[in-house]
Amino acid sequence: MAAHRIALITDSTCDIPVGLLQEYDIRVVPLTVVWGRERLLDHIDIHPEAFYSRIAEDHIHPTTSPPSPTDFVEAYATAREEGAEQIVVFTISSALSATYLAAREAKRSVNVPVYVIDSRGPSMSLGWQVLAAARVREAGGDARAMIAAANRARTRMALLLYLDSVEYLYRGGRIGGAARLVSHLFNIKLLLYIDHETGRFEGLERVRSRERGIEALFRAFAQRMDRTKPMHIAVLHGNALRDAGALAWRVQKELGPEELLMSITGPVLGVHTGPGAIALCGYSEG
Incomplete structure (x- = not known):
């Protein structure tokens, strides 16, 4: 797949099926599940089916942790190295997680325009907004058009x-x-x-x-x-x-x-x- 001029990044709470993430070249920054002394990257170190089996039996209840600004800096740097001239980022609601704040803070560490959007939702509320933006990008739209499409989806x-x-x-x-x-x-x-x-x-x-x-x-x-x-x-x-x-x-x-x-x-x-x-x-x- 050819690199896009505009990189599209989201976080692992989006619940977009893997096939669509790959089809639209959507990059994902994982959150972390903290289980006792274990720190497990969402969808990387622990996958949904194994997670639900374990949480039903484990007496230790896990917690969660957002990505750090450094995690986003690394994602932005990788996108830049692969040819991105702009980066559009959608995160889980800022009322539910500090992920949005980390993504914004990381903007200062890269030398390309980065647009960070608070989806104001989790799961496929975030996911549908990301897909709306991705489809505009596939049709040749710019970053502003991508964000506008996501905003229209969110209002409905x-x-x-x-x-x-x-x-x-x-x-x-x-x-x-x-x-x-x-x-x-x-x-x-x-x-x-x-x-x-x-x-x-x-x-x-x-x-x-x-x-x-x-x-x-x-x-x-x-x-x-x-x-x-x-x-x-x-x-x-x-x-x-x-x-x-x-x-x-x-x-x-x-x-x-x-x-x-x-x-x-x-x-x-x-x-x-x-x-x-x-x-x-x-x-x-x-």
Whole structure:
């Protein structure tokens, strides 16, 4: 593949399938899973399937760490050495990670223009924005057009998440013990969504069973899609392939998107969402 004049870089929380990363020559800077004394690079030292098997059994709960500015400097330098004249970088929401700050700080260490964009989302919310930019680049667009395409996608983006358990939010310090106890006592499952203005997860609904939760997830997501326009939709899962496959079939049948992807959520996000989580993320074109 010929080197691009504009390098496109993202981080490992994007959940873009490997085939598309390769097809569009998208470079990935990994975050780190810290498991006891181990420091494991996301999708390099630890892959999703192995991660979900381990987190379900290991009494030690992992944490996560963003890339350092040096990690981004190295990525920028490599892109420059390979002929890039400009670099466009998309990161996970700055409200969820310090990755964006590291990418910005690293700009000062390279002598080419670097544009760092806060996607205000994780997973395929970030991923769809990166793909929108990549497709503009493939069509001959410049950095400004790439960023504009990603921004348009973000303004129409919806990401909704069903959590089978709040246990992993509790272990990661995202909720308190009282909320965990109530959830266990009453078998409460959570539906969350990303607010793309703040870049944070917000509560949407509480349900009492997995079946009801996935149904509520689909209904709420469908309401957010403009079905008169081409839709790009991803089904994401925390090692819950059967449910994700059934949901993808329903999305295809009832919503008929132009593009439908299914992807397992990576380890860094899985630290907080745990096994069994299901998400829908997508946007309607303008």
